[in-house]
Amino acid sequence: MNHGVMNYSDPSIVQSAPFLSLEAVRKTYPGVVALDGFSMEVRPGEVIGLVGENGAGKSTLMKILGGVTRPDSGTVTVDGVAHDGLTVEASIGSGIAFVHQELNLFENLDVAANIFFGREPLKAGPLRLVDRARLREMVAPLLKRVGANFSADAPVASLSLAQQQMVEIAKALSIKARLVILDEPTSSLPLAETEKLLDVIKGLKAEGISVIFISHRLHEVERVADRVVVLRDGMLAGTLSKSDINHDQMVKLMIGRMLKEREKAAEAGRAPGGVALAATAVRTSAYPDHPVDLELRRGEILGLAGLVGSGRTELARVLFGIDERLGGSVALDGKALNVGSAADAVASGIFLVPEDRKLTGILLDLSIAQNISLPNLPEHAKRSLVSTRAELATAEKQKKDLGIKAPSVLTRTGTLSGGNQQKVVLAKWLAMNPKVMILDEPTRGIDIGAKAEIYALMRALADAGVAVLMISSDMEEVIGVSDRIAVMHEGQISGILDRDDFSQENVLLLAVGKKPKLAQAAGGAQ
Amino acid sequence: MSKKDLGLLVLILVVGAVVTAINPRFLSTINLANTSNLVALFGILSIGQAFVIITGGIELSVGSLIALLGTLFIDFIAVREMDWPLAFVLIIVLGAIIGFVHGWLITRLKMQPFVVTLCGLLIYRGVARFYTADGTAGFAFGQNFPDLEFLTAGRSGGLPNSFIALIVIAIVMWVVLHRSVFGRYLYAIGKNEEAAKYSGIRTGRVVIAAYVICGVLTALSAIYFAMYTRSISPASHGQFYELYAIAAAVLGGFSLRGGEGSLVGVILGTVLLQELQNLVNLLGIPSSLNFAVMGGVILIGVLVDQQWGVFRARRRMMEASRRNVAGAPAE
Numbered sequence: 001m002n003h004g005v006m007n008y009s010d011p012s013i014v015q016s017a018p019f020l021s022l023e024a025v026r027k028t029y030p031g032v033v034a035l036d037g038f039s040m041e042v043r044p045g046e047v048i049g050l051v052g053e054n055g056a057g058k059s060t061l062m063k064i065l066g067g068v069t070r071p072d073s074g075t076v077t078v079d080g081v082a083h084d085g086l087t088v089e090a091s092i093g094s095g096i097a098f099v100h101q102e103l104n105l106f107e108n109l110d111v112a113a114n115i116f117f118g119r120e121p122l123k124a125g126p127l128r129l130v131d132r133a134r135l136r137e138m139v140a141p142l143l144k145r146v147g148a149n150f151s152a153d154a155p156v157a158s159l160s161l162a163q164q165q166m167v168e169i170a171k172a173l174s175i176k177a178r179l180v181i182l183d184e185p186t187s188s189l190p191l192a193e194t195e196k197l198l199d200v201i202k203g204l205k206a207e208g209i210s211v212i213f214i215s216h217r218l219h220e221v222e223r224v225a226d227r228v229v230v231l232r233d234g235m236l237a238g239t240l241s242k243s244d245i246n247h248d249q250m251v252k253l254m255i256g257r258m259l260k261e262r263e264k265a266a267e268a269g270r271a272p273g274g275v276a277l278a279a280t281a282v283r284t285s286a287y288p289d290h291p292v293d294l295e296l297r298r299g300e301i302l303g304l305a306g307l308v309g310s311g312r313t314e315l316a317r318v319l320f321g322i323d324e325r326l327g328g329s330v331a332l333d334g335k336a337l338n339v340g341s342a343a344d345a346v347a348s349g350i351f352l353v354p355e356d357r358k359l360t361g362i363l364l365d366l367s368i369a370q371n372i373s374l375p376n377l378p379e380h381a382k383r384s385l386v387s388t389r390a391e392l393a394t395a396e397k398q399k400k401d402l403g404i405k406a407p408s409v410l411t412r413t414g415t416l417s418g419g420n421q422q423k424v425v426l427a428k429w430l431a432m433n434p435k436v437m438i439l440d441e442p443t444r445g446i447d448i449g450a451k452a453e454i455y456a457l458m459r460a461l462a463d464a465g466v467a468v469l470m471i472s473s474d475m476e477e478v479i480g481v482s483d484r485i486a487v488m489h490e491g492q493i494s495g496i497l498d499r500d501d502f503s504q505e506n507v508l509l510l511a512v513g514k515k516p517k518l519a520q521a522a523g524g525a526q
Numbered sequence: 527m528s529k530k531d532l533g534l535l536v537l538i539l540v541v542g543a544v545v546t547a548i549n550p551r552f553l554s555t556i557n558l559a560n561t562s563n564l565v566a567l568f569g570i571l572s573i574g575q576a577f578v579i580i581t582g583g584i585e586l587s588v589g590s591l592i593a594l595l596g597t598l599f600i601d602f603i604a605v606r607e608m609d610w611p612l613a614f615v616l617i618i619v620l621g622a623i624i625g626f627v628h629g630w631l632i633t634r635l636k637m638q639p640f641v642v643t644l645c646g647l648l649i650y651r652g653v654a655r656f657y658t659a660d661g662t663a664g665f666a667f668g669q670n671f672p673d674l675e676f677l678t679a680g681r682s683g684g685l686p687n688s689f690i691a692l693i694v695i696a697i698v699m700w701v702v703l704h705r706s707v708f709g710r711y712l713y714a715i716g717k718n719e720e721a722a723k724y725s726g727i728r729t730g731r732v733v734i735a736a737y738v739i740c741g742v743l744t745a746l747s748a749i750y751f752a753m754y755t756r757s758i759s760p761a762s763h764g765q766f767y768e769l770y771a772i773a774a775a776v777l778g779g780f781s782l783r784g785g786e787g788s789l790v791g792v793i794l795g796t797v798l799l800q801e802l803q804n805l806v807n808l809l810g811i812p813s814s815l816n817f818a819v820m821g822g823v824i825l826i827g828v829l830v831d832q833q834w835g836v837f838r839a840r841r842r843m844m845e846a847s848r849r850n851v852a853g854a855p856a857e
């Protein structure tokens with residue numbers, strides 16, 4: 001690829017001197033070379049997409065730019081001044097601002113208080129009271145710049161995730177940021193909100209502010225980046241100029257080979273079997289007045305798309321017995337099923353891989369083996385006493401089958417990477433006999449290699465006759481992996497798309513409650 | 527035995543050696559028998575508490591419960607002249623019911639364990655005092671229960687029978703906590719109740735069971751305490767015992783956040799606490815300083831344990847980096 005060759009499509013960017021440049025930066029930690037001879041430049045008004053698998057060195061790079069850690073060697077040049085490394089103060093002072101994946105906002109305070117936290121304008125006098133009027137005046141233009149559709153008085157807790165990110169960006173603007181680094185900003189955003197965020201990025205660019213956009217969602221990088229920098233194993237794997245940016249090129253640079261699994265998953269689409277799980281007029285806490293009907297067939301992967309808050313997770317929680325069903329009925333293999341708790345669901349072969357892996361998917365303090373046996377412990381016990389031998393045997397088999405990368409099955413799951421943790425969640429259910437497998441955002445925050453393995457596993461499950469329901473906000477994933485796509489809108493299924501009608505546009509139309517454009521007038525949506 | 531438990535055992539031995547050096551009466555048969563009897567009584571109580579703490583809960587009402595159940599027990603056998611085995615069973619069942627109600631309020635009505643059991647602490651103390659009209663419950667002159675007295679306050683081959691009971695209970699509860707499916711569920715819930723629920727565990731039932739176990743063991747210890755003191759003034763009997771039990775668990779390596787601790791640990795914690803009590807008496811320290819000594823030792827003990835953990839983690843990191851410098855492959 002074009003190592004070190006810079007092609008700029010926008011001539012105004014070429015002419016300006018770089019705001020920031022890194023040269024031959026190296027950083028090692030005990031046992032790991034996190035960054036090795038890495039160089040890059042950021043010019044004013046340039047949007048750089050930074051991609052790479054987990055562990056490729058992105059976080060280390062961020063730490064160096066934020067002044068949290070110093071490189072072992074190499075130089076960091078900001079505004080023409082070369083440094084051996086930045087301090088936190090120098091980083092802030094030179095206008096580098098971060099919007100982290102986990103937002104750092106005080107949810108109990110309002111927008112204005114968050115933006116100027118610790119820098120509030122004060123009234124004269126010994127009491128040092130906050131000058132609310134002045135604060136509002138200062139906040140208004142910032143909110144306008146990020147295109148905020150909420151007021152400065154709104155409590156942050158009442159804002160959506162995308163709006164909260166706007167608050168973070170406004171905060172960055174308030175310190176006169178010249179480079180805004182967005183770390184995985186869209187990973188938990190629904191589609192419509194992602195659009196808003198991409199618009200904000202374009203707005204920043206127009207003001208001459210540089211942006212580094214870190215994301216696993218390559219199609220978004222494709223849309224917004226002027227240039228893509230790919231990291232692999234701590235080294236610069238390549239740079240793509242605007243005209244060369246496309247999904248396959250990025251993936252190739254990220255993993256050093258082309259990816260086959262995704263296409264394999266997509267082309268599989270076989271004839272599914274009969275109805276495994278049928279939800280009839282089910283009401284959930286999200287939209288108690290909107291009953292949901294959904295049929296899930298044996299041997300299919302049904303993608304469940306929709307905006308965040310459309311009631312998908314709540315439906316999954318009701319089907320799995322975590323939330324109370326407020327109405328309607330559920331049938332498994334044609335027989336009415338009364339699931340009053342997760343324990344009931346597990347007993348009848350309905351399993352859930354939940355959205356929040358670390359909080360609900362696994363127990364981080366337990367070993368891989370203990371996590372895998374937990375839902376099925378009585379089967380690994382004699383006279384109510386746990387048989388460690390049986391437990392280890394099950395775990396070893398799953399570790400091998402799923403390719404869980406860990407020193408041993410006694411390893412604490414908290415020390416594993418996200419992808420391997422997710423495999424442990426899957427393993428505990430695969431060790432039993434799933435009839436229905438519900439996966440809620442199964443690949444969120446997982447790097448691209450492990451993603452492909454998880455897709456392959458889902459396909460293998462479906463091939464074995466399991467009914468798979470996959471909730472996902474990742475458009476690429478929904479379209480690439482599903483056999484059918486059901487789209488939810490305000491608590492109801494607004495339509496079901498068959499493979500011929502799969503398109504980003506159709507999913508989006510249904511997600512906002514409009515009619516999709518179908519290949520045949522008769523087929524597709526109900 | 528974990529390293530933590532071993533450290534605690536060493537501490538117990540060191541303190542014992544120091545006390546013996548100053549006052550050799552520490553090792554006299556009568557002192558050892560007395561102390562082991564107290565270890566047994568508080569040990570049974572503390573094991574119950576440990577089962578609740580492992581779930582991330584807390585049981586503050588056990589001190590008051592000892593007063594209430596002890597008063598009732600003595601009233602049943604001494605005043606109402608009930609057969610003692612019947613009274614015994616009734617008290618145990620009552621302890622189980624109270625434990626169940628606590629667990630039910632906590633899991634089904636989603637009340638906080640601290641609040642539920644704090645209210646229990648106040649209620650049971652009040653009921654006990656009202657029941658005896660703030661008087662003292664005790665045996666009348668000449669009343670004898672030879673079998674019961676043998677089982678609770680007697681000795682076999684020099685060992686207090688209460689201590690033998692503790693050993694039996696400890697072995698059974700060790701198996702339950704460290705080897706059974708139920709014990710694994712307790713640890714899982716203590717570590718992360720949500721994740722345990724998502725793994726299909728009926729967490730509510732498990733937590734209720736923990737409170738029932740605590741209630742039963744508390745009731746058992748209440749009978750032992752009643753037979754040990756032989757007269758109960760409900761205004762003060764068992765006061766602060768919940769704190770002894772919690773302290774024993776914390777000293778024994780239990781985390782109040784749940785999910786951590788061992789049965790051996792809580793027993794050793796109880797032993798250390800009673801040893802300290804004994805130390806205050808034997809070394810002629812004013813008994814008014816009793817609590818101060820105990821508090822100080824717990825504070826230092828937990829602090830040293832934590833700092834030791836930090837130190838070990840740091841040393842492990844240093845070693846790892848040294849290995850890497852030496853050129854050994856990382857993986």
